[in-house]
Amino acid sequence: MRADDGGAVPAWAVASAVLAPVAMIGGWTLAAALQPGFDPVAGTISALAATTATAPAVMTAGLALTGAAHVGTALGTRPLPRAGRLLHALGGIATVAVAALPVDRAPQAHGLAAAVAFGALALWPAAAWRRGTTHGRTDVRPDRPAVTRPAVALTASAVLLALLTWFVLELQGVGPARGAWTGLSERAVAGAQALWPLAVVLSLRADAARRRSGTHP
Numbered sequence: 001m002r003a004d005d006g007g008a009v010p011a012w013a014v015a016s017a018v019l020a021p022v023a024m025i026g027g028w029t030l031a032a033a034l035q036p037g038f039d040p041v042a043g044t045i046s047a048l049a050a051t052t053a054t055a056p057a058v059m060t061a062g063l064a065l066t067g068a069a070h071v072g073t074a075l076g077t078r079p080l081p082r083a084g085r086l087l088h089a090l091g092g093i094a095t096v097a098v099a100a101l102p103v104d105r106a107p108q109a110h111g112l113a114a115a116v117a118f119g120a121l122a123l124w125p126a127a128a129w130r131r132g133t134t135h136g137r138t139d140v141r142p143d144r145p146a147v148t149r150p151a152v153a154l155t156a157s158a159v160l161l162a163l164l165t166w167f168v169l170e171l172q173g174v175g176p177a178r179g180a181w182t183g184l185s186e187r188a189v190a191g192a193q194a195l196w197p198l199a200v201v202l203s204l205r206a207d208a209a210r211r212r213s214g215t216h217p
Contacts, residue, residue, distance in 0.1 A: 013076020027062015
């Protein structure tokens with residue numbers, strides 16, 4: 001898969017990659033703290049953003065900021081293949097749609113947006129690995145950042161999909177805890193999906209710095 005020729009990851013993409021987990025995890029933590037009696041193990045993130053919640057604006061803002069941050073990071077990770085960046089951006093846009101469509105006001109649209117967001121954010125790492133040309137043939141470049149190598153990228157997607165499957169099973173009441181861990185499973189997948197772009201950005205930045213120091217000792 002070919003990468004775009006866009007140079008190193010800019011500093012603002014690092015900021016957006018940091019913002020995603022801060023907004024997501026910080027949003028659900030603060031919103032739950034403001035809602036007496038809320039059970040984060042069983043209760044969903046969407047419930048915290050519903051219009052009937054104690055402080056829906058907190059979780060709604062957290063979701064919107066997370067989605068915008070994903071789009072920003074996708075725009076800034078120019079060394080990655082375009083397919084992966086497009087899926088990442090799609091996940092961000094769908095996350096903003098989740099924020100704009102409260103589950104109690106638009107349950108079907110909310111569910112569709114959430115499905116697109118979770119799916120795209122779980123699959124984009126698998127589309128973001130890179131190939132290079134070595135001795136006239138297309139081959140995996142061993143000197144590339146670990147996060148862009150096929151084994152790592154595909155493993156990341158596999159883990160994210162496994163967490164997403166756990167959440168879906170709990171949501172349907174057929175998971176290991178028969179739905180009692182719906183909130184926990186959702187936080188596991190949402191948190192992991194928010195953190196992976198940061199790992200990718202930091203790896204790309206470290207690789208760019210290493211190459212510069214090797215070229216200009």
